Amino acid sequence: QVTLTESAPVLVKPTETLTLTCAVSGFSLSHPTMGLSWIRQPPGKALEWLAHIFSNDEKSYSPSLRSRLTVSKDTSKSQVVLTMTNMDPVDTATYYCARLDSNDAFDVWGRGTVVTVSS
């Protein structure tokens, strides 16, 4: 069974750096047709794609957030990490990790983790 589990909910202060982890089980991060994305959803708003890491370690970022985002993976630990710098209250959202399959579909999602940015 494939599962994705985001790290625990977190409260960060404005200007701080956010670090989120997605623990993967049931498939390998080195599988050639699989990749993993981070997607967020502010309260009551739409989904927003943030970043993606491919099996070959190639990365892709949202153009509007590129300067603030870094995604990396540790295949041996089956984990993907997202860091976002200079957090702002508008970054308050539920952050999801989701697997991208060979059909380019997000076929498996984590339950999401709530990130609150407040002083």
Next chain:
Amino acid sequence: QSVLTQPPSASGTPGQRVTISCSGGSSNIGSNYVYWYQQFPGAAPKLLIYKTDQRPSGVPDRFSGSKSGTSASLAISGLRSEDEADYYCATWDDRVVFGGGTKLTVL
């Protein structure tokens, strides 16, 4: 503001057929597959349609997807109360882009 445009709301009565539209452009919907996700309150999205008109196993055939030019549609036939949810379209445009979501109400 989302790259893909969806109506904010849609509604229907049980048994009806409802269609949700998703409008984009030549660089996204016009040249890529479309995906649809269903999301219940407090839950993660779930894949409903992939590659424009394909259903993952377990998704009822009441759900169908289509595309024409730079617009796509999700159709739900035989509407049921449990279909009440938010629906998002998505595609690629040098990155993943989502629609603004449509809240479906079953009256």
